[in-house]
Amino acid sequence: SQQGEEDPQALSIQEGENATMNCSYKTSINNLQWYRQNSGRGLVHLILIRSNEREKHSGRLRVTLDTSKKSSSLLITASRAADTASYFCATDAMDSSYKLIFGSGTRLLVRP
């Protein structure tokens, strides 16, 4: 399977704590994107990081990319109950014409 892997599969933390999710992929990429999905609804685009970038921030989100290890991480700081959702990484391979390959996802539960 070309699908990427994410770990952990599930994560439960207390409100206010930080949450870190990891993503590994298999091919050379143009970029990697992170998404949030609430209860099987549509995907919300969180952040895109290009292959020549190593770190990117957006509000409480911090994404890192290590192309030598073919891995990325998403850090959510000071988590809130509203952050409870599934998080997916998706890679745009170099010769793929924008076709995304999704990771298996991490289910995050933030306890109030």
Add this chain to the structure above:
Amino acid sequence: SAVISQKPSRDICQRGTSLTIQCQVDSQVTMMFWYRQQPGQSLTLIATANQGSEATYESGFVIDKFPISRPNLTFSTLTVSNMSPEDSSIYLCSVVAGGGEQFFGPGTRLTVL
């Protein structure tokens, strides 16, 4: 980011029937895709919806089962044909913005009995 709508948002269908899902974007986009998310799973690309020509299907998906139309740069349809319970999934369309970000529609939740 583009505003994407899908119709219907959900449906319950009988096996053997077909359902057509519509995807409307508020601006012209070149790249449009259809994905499937089976229960408890991640997303898998079905096909690239090409404007004015036949869609390009991924391995495991065929035109007879998932015919796609793309009459212009703001609209596409995906039909799920001769449905079986295994087709119960969320179907999502997506578009690519100028910076490479890919945005998704709200999804169509299909249940086949």
